[in-house]
Amino acid sequence: MLDIQKIRAEFPILSQTVNGKPLVYFDNGATSQKPQIVIDAIAKYYQEINANIHRGVHTLSQLATDAYEISRSKVQHHINAKFAHEVLFTSGTTHGINLVTNGFASILKPGDEVIVSSLEHHSNIVPWQMLCEKTGAVLRVIPMNEDGELIMEAYEALLSEKTKVVTVNHISNALGIINPVKYMIEKAHAVGAAVLIDGAQAVPHLKPDVQDLDCDFYAFSGHKMCGPTGTGILYGKEAWLNKLPPYQGGGEMIKEVTFEKTTYADLPHKFEAGTPNIAGGIVLGTAIDYLNSVGFENIQKQEEELLAHATKSLLEIEGLKIYGTGKNKASVVSFNIDGIHPYDIGSIIDKLGIAVRTGHHCAQPIMNFFCIPGTIRASFSFYNTKEEIDLMVEAVKKAKTMLS
Numbered sequence: 001m002l003d004i005q006k007i008r009a010e011f012p013i014l015s016q017t018v019n020g021k022p023l024v025y026f027d028n029g030a031t032s033q034k035p036q037i038v039i040d041a042i043a044k045y046y047q048e049i050n051a052n053i054h055r056g057v058h059t060l061s062q063l064a065t066d067a068y069e070i071s072r073s074k075v076q077h078h079i080n081a082k083f084a085h086e087v088l089f090t091s092g093t094t095h096g097i098n099l100v101t102n103g104f105a106s107i108l109k110p111g112d113e114v115i116v117s118s119l120e121h122h123s124n125i126v127p128w129q130m131l132c133e134k135t136g137a138v139l140r141v142i143p144m145n146e147d148g149e150l151i152m153e154a155y156e157a158l159l160s161e162k163t164k165v166v167t168v169n170h171i172s173n174a175l176g177i178i179n180p181v182k183y184m185i186e187k188a189h190a191v192g193a194a195v196l197i198d199g200a201q202a203v204p205h206l207k208p209d210v211q212d213l214d215c216d217f218y219a220f221s222g223h224k225m226c227g228p229t230g231t232g233i234l235y236g237k238e239a240w241l242n243k244l245p246p247y248q249g250g251g252e253m254i255k256e257v258t259f260e261k262t263t264y265a266d267l268p269h270k271f272e273a274g275t276p277n278i279a280g281g282i283v284l285g286t287a288i289d290y291l292n293s294v295g296f297e298n299i300q301k302q303e304e305e306l307l308a309h310a311t312k313s314l315l316e317i318e319g320l321k322i323y324g325t326g327k328n329k330a331s332v333v334s335f336n337i338d339g340i341h342p343y344d345i346g347s348i349i350d351k352l353g354i355a356v357r358t359g360h361h362c363a364q365p366i367m368n369f370f371c372i373p374g375t376i377r378a379s380f381s382f383y384n385t386k387e388e389i390d391l392m393v394e395a396v397k398k399a400k401t402m403l404s
């Protein structure tokens, strides 16, 4: 059982006031808040071991290199990757997905098919559209139902020998729907397709096991899981990463450079050109240690209670509709109130200290499906409380009264 007040005391920002009111931070789907141990780790790096990594002969460089590679190893064990060199540091989910689509530009042929889902964030749609435009491959879309769930029968009907890639998010950022990714991966592999899982919204809530999932790629961002912005991970099966060409050219990613020919470094460095976000990569490991110290079972229990309380309380408001009513959900509630634009609700409750996100959440196809301009999205983390949800519900009622 989590001691929530003790947890909250570890997050300095949670004691902030906004517009003269206590901050109620319900935009965790956009980025999570950071515990003091993560904040301190960044300062500690720059105070004690800051140096460039991997080629320095001096002690500080070795200390920084060791810390960076220890963090890589922490990520490897956290996601249960077979090898540390299957774990690539990126600047975030978007970077990781683009690294993969860049690689497939030399693999896909005209007529090949890429399957995406209708629940995707733009970061897992646009790179694939760009890839299809470049290669003549065709994008296919898995439809969703009114509950915001992907229609598996339609997915299986889309699969064929033409399918070369299936890419889907583990959890939808706009609706909170948890997709049956293990099942989808099995079906994709049965036709010989590779699978990328966009884990951006999953890693704050669960520990992905990439070997159990058997996904070929798994991308996520550090900033969504109590880590620094500008950090992320792309996991790729060794065989796939050895097949893909480098994403960027430069220092670090080479074995030998001559004007006649350059040979590339082995994994993971082939995909890690230039000076990386050293502090961010090291502190991502600190964030992972922190979440594991809280315990994902505890996190999931707390967030399930928050989701249930928010869903029940919001539905007591007349004219309120929740989008994403499927049974398997993470702690996200997207909703609207009849006749009121989400932006108007969001901006009024902000004056009362309530931080939610309104709009299309970089998931415009979902909004088009529901024929809405956007939603009000409240996304909870383990450090939020039922009392905060009650404050949000009261604020929404006040906003509704003002706007009706």
Ligand SMILES: Cc1ncc(COP(=O)(O)O)c(CNc2co[nH]c2=O)c1O
Residues within 6 Å of the ligand: 029, 030, 031, 091, 092, 093, 094, 095, 121, 123, 124, 169, 171, 172, 173, 174, 198, 200, 201, 221, 357, 361
């Ligand atoms: C499912 C999903 N995929 C990819 C991304 C891109 O991650 P980035 O590269 O770290 O930006 C996001 C960011 N989602 C959100 C960012 O702000 N509000 C959101 O819901 C996401 O939710």
